[in-house]
Amino acid sequence: MVSDILNPPRGMRDLTGPEAWLHEYLVNTFKKTAVSTGFEPVVTPTVEYFKLFEAKSGEEVRNSMYVFQDKAGRLLALRPEVTASVVRAYLKELRSEPKPLKLYYVAQCFRYEEPQHARYREFWQAGLEVIGDPDVNADLSAAFTASVFLDEIGVGHEYVVGSVAVHRGLMKGLGIPEDAQDHVLHLIDKGLVDKALEEASKHSSRGDPGLLKELLNTPLDRLEGFINDARELLGGDYERVLKEHARLLEFTDALRSLGYRVEYSPSLVRGLAYYTGLIFEYKTKALGVSIGGGGRYDGLTMVYGGVFEHSTGLALGLDRIALALQGVKTPGTGGGVAVILSSKVPVSEGYRVAGALVKAGFKTTVYRSPGFSKPLGHAARKGYARAVIIGERELKEGLATVKNLETGAQSIIKLQELLENPVKHLA
Amino acid sequence: MVSDILNPPRGMRDLTGPEAWLHEYLVNTFKKTAVSTGFEPVVTPTVEYFKLFEAKSGEEVRNSMYVFQDKAGRLLALRPEVTASVVRAYLKELRSEPKPLKLYYVAQCFRYEEPQHARYREFWQAGLEVIGDPDVNADLSAAFTASVFLDEIGVGHEYVVGSVAVHRGLMKGLGIPEDAQDHVLHLIDKGLVDKALEEASKHSSRGDPGLLKELLNTPLDRLEGFINDARELLGGDYERVLKEHARLLEFTDALRSLGYRVEYSPSLVRGLAYYTGLIFEYKTKALGVSIGGGGRYDGLTMVYGGVFEHSTGLALGLDRIALALQGVKTPGTGGGVAVILSSKVPVSEGYRVAGALVKAGFKTTVYRSPGFSKPLGHAARKGYARAVIIGERELKEGLATVKNLETGAQSIIKLQELLENPVKHLA
Structure with a gap:
């Protein structure tokens, strides 16, 4: 069977x-x-x-x-x-x-x-x-x-x-x-x-x-x-x-x-x-x-x-x-930052960002996908608090979109700035 | 065999x-x-x-x-x-x-x-x-x-x-x-x-x-x-x-x-x-x-x-x-406070102190022994930084001896004071 x-x-x-x-x-x-x-x-x-x-x-x-x-x-x-x-x-x-x-x-x-x-x-x-x-x-x-x-x-x-x-x-x-x-x-x-x-x-x-x-x-x-x-x-x-x-x-x-x-x-x-x-x-x-x-x-x-x-x-x-303890909520592992790349962005870019985030003490994961909505939904469901989104155009211009997954608020910042001080932009 | x-x-x-x-x-x-x-x-x-x-x-x-x-x-x-x-x-x-x-x-x-x-x-x-x-x-x-x-x-x-x-x-x-x-x-x-x-x-x-x-x-x-x-x-x-x-x-x-x-x-x-x-x-x-x-x-x-x-x-x-990694020193678990009782002190006294220490975030262990030198040696060897010593006489007077196991310095304080603010006296 x-x-x-x-x-x-x-x-x-x-x-x-x-x-x-x-x-x-x-x-x-x-x-x-x-x-x-x-x-x-x-x-x-x-x-x-x-x-x-x-x-x-x-x-x-x-x-x-x-x-x-x-x-x-x-x-x-x-x-x-x-x-x-x-x-x-x-x-x-x-x-x-x-x-x-x-x-x-x-x-x-x-x-x-x-x-x-x-x-x-x-x-x-x-x-x-x-x-x-x-x-x-x-x-x-x-x-x-x-x-x-x-x-x-x-x-x-x-x-x-x-x-x-x-x-x-x-x-x-x-x-x-x-x-x-x-x-x-x-x-x-x-x-x-x-x-x-x-x-x-x-x-x-x-x-x-x-x-x-x-x-x-x-x-x-x-x-x-x-x-x-x-x-x-x-x-x-x-x-x-x-x-x-x-x-x-x-x-x-x-x-x-x-x-x-x-x-x-x-x-x-x-x-x-x-x-x-x-x-x-x-x-x-x-x-x-x-x-x-x-x-x-x-x-x-x-x-x-x-x-x-x-x-x-x-x-x-x-x-x-x-x-x-069944039914008792145990301390979660919520929070953290999801890095989301469009399919055209080299995957190495995602791990460059992830490396900086891990060093700064953030929980992090990298998505690469043709569209952003599926990974955004997955990340929210898994309890990530922020997303750093990099599309093909952002990559060319050295930018990233930071999205607050709790409020939906988002802003565009220079990627280099984010990498230099992730806590300031993501905490 | x-x-x-x-x-x-x-x-x-x-x-x-x-x-x-x-x-x-x-x-x-x-x-x-x-x-x-x-x-x-x-x-x-x-x-x-x-x-x-x-x-x-x-x-x-x-x-x-x-x-x-x-x-x-x-x-x-x-x-x-x-x-x-x-x-x-x-x-x-x-x-x-x-x-x-x-x-x-x-x-x-x-x-x-x-x-x-x-x-x-x-x-x-x-x-x-x-x-x-x-x-x-x-x-x-x-x-x-x-x-x-x-x-x-x-x-x-x-x-x-x-x-x-x-x-x-x-x-x-x-x-x-x-x-x-x-x-x-x-x-x-x-x-x-x-x-x-x-x-x-x-x-x-x-x-x-x-x-x-x-x-x-x-x-x-x-x-x-x-x-x-x-x-x-x-x-x-x-x-x-x-x-x-x-x-x-x-x-x-x-x-x-x-x-x-x-x-x-x-x-x-x-x-x-x-x-x-x-x-x-x-x-x-x-x-x-x-x-x-x-x-x-x-x-x-x-x-x-x-x-x-x-x-x-x-x-x-x-x-x-x-x-x-053989031979590489891994992060130790040193520090902590050893509570040392003489044999005549009720063991419950030791765990009352240990309870307060654990709550305050200290690593702690309790010894009870006829003499103090053996447990002091054991505690030092295990990396404990401080000892709280309670003999029969200290118990009657509500006192404890705090010994710094690194320097050997020691002082006598009121046990109640120690229990109320362990960090102040032991950090």
Whole structure:
């Protein structure tokens, strides 16, 4: 079928017109914000060896990856997320850098899932990672940057926070092996709490698995009491779980004091298996789905053979943020000067003028056409504010017509004068 | 092996530190330049159906694609280039837009080739496409933008120009079928001229195949004479070939009048099968390889079932441009204010200060640490110009120490005053 070839792959999209402008605006604003809060860029490959994601990306991610062999038989995957790549790049290139390292990226990711509203098979993630800082300051430096970005683009948002440290500590105390823990958390993440509790009971070799159910119903102000009650079961992890609880409180308090609404959810676990403590997600009124999230992934470096490092990060979904902004007018790129030549004027003349205009800081484009009305209409539609018109006769006399595309007013001036001081004649 | 997992896939790279900053600088500058010369963004999927590239990407590209099946058995490919995707997106989304359409993109592309200097399996292309304008003005609007970009980043460059219209017209006249024409051009592109001429002779069913050899030795000032001599052989294509020759001359003259060096090469054919007329490449003294190129691809729309459209475009290789800029200092992101808290100060205090600083336009980062010397050293190394230091005692008294990280000078001021007028105290 002829028309079939016009479609992008199922679940993927072309961004054109206002959607593309919005995408560029989000990418540029995110990067600018990240740089302004001390983050540095990192760019990793779109494709990675499958084994990079095999270990710790979590069941859901692992089951929905695009996996394929290259011609030499290497097993590759389109990245489902970027944190694993950043940790790999850190271990390979950056481990001798002074800590903390604050890194940002904007990158496409891929998941093979049934396409539905706000879920695409190719989607854009804007992310922040902080490596080498145990303090809650690291978590906040990422969250603060994300909130500054969301505020700047006008996306009202609130935080849902939790901590998998308690869940994991508890399950470890219950004798549940790590693989089974990952699966229980996966089921909780999918909203299948009963099935999760069943699974936990099945794998639990000591203690009372009912405690996990209790945890999922414990509000934040009773969480410390819960942890103290479970002190014996938590054993050697008790101190660490208590520390993660303090991080959760300090994170929550700091965000609230900055004016953000923060809600604790004991069943928030997130879909990635590498989280070890604080986790959080971003909600917005405009959409029923999360627009991003993150958390602590201390020690992920060890999974790839490195020494233990503290680490934390987050990622925002730019496609969903774009949906939340639908209909909002983004800063335009209006203004500028259209240079319009008649067909008989050498095209080099147009670019001589354009060169001077670009140097003077004007946005500019060159038209050459038999008549002036079509290019004038096109230029007005594209938002150009002025036109410099040069016909055959003007060229001979060294003149140009300057037309104000907003008012229609026009005047004739010497081209040389225009070139010498474009701002004076066109601003 | 543990360390094996730390490598990106063979032939692909992580960009970190100065390499990542340079990449961001090139991407941002290209986009800014393209917007300032009237181009609009388009974002297409990283993955396309294989059949999109099957038809007209050329032998070399086709043989070096990453091709794989998704779980539903669809044959997909990592894009080897972006023009096919832009034409597809144009036909699907933009065909009713007023012409000409001027589109830009920055995108990773993939080729499975033996990795070597300046050739990566994942590489970044910055591209421009103009759809719907037969005039040489369209070709120039792309080339002008590329040159403004290269000038801005300080990459001296010259043009190598040619036109496949003559080659194709001649081969058609010689009775060589289109597939064989593609292969002959591919061989010329690879520098295998003798083999190309042999192949042409083999497939030629009429006329003198020696004419192709003559064309490959004809300089620009004798090209029009050559075309006129071959008028009979060119038959119905004669007029079009002559028009394309005029385009080549006008393009060359305009670029020269803008101050660029332009060289004609009769054996320039480029590796993509969809070119129909003018083609060109960018050379730079710093590198032995081309840093980009482009040309006319009139009618590629028809390959995908659309009506005939005039079109032209180019792509620059950002990885190679980065190599050409190696050692050149790119505009830094120095300056800014580091907020440094002692461990006993609530972290929220740091973000209250950071919030005010970001609002005032400062780049800022927050440290919290038991001592001040480590964060001060880190901040100085990262280029921060000022530090705002808040210890436990300062906090109680509502004070902060402002330290100039360049001179070492420091003073104590009221924190409230600093928050009310950060520019006054920190600029």
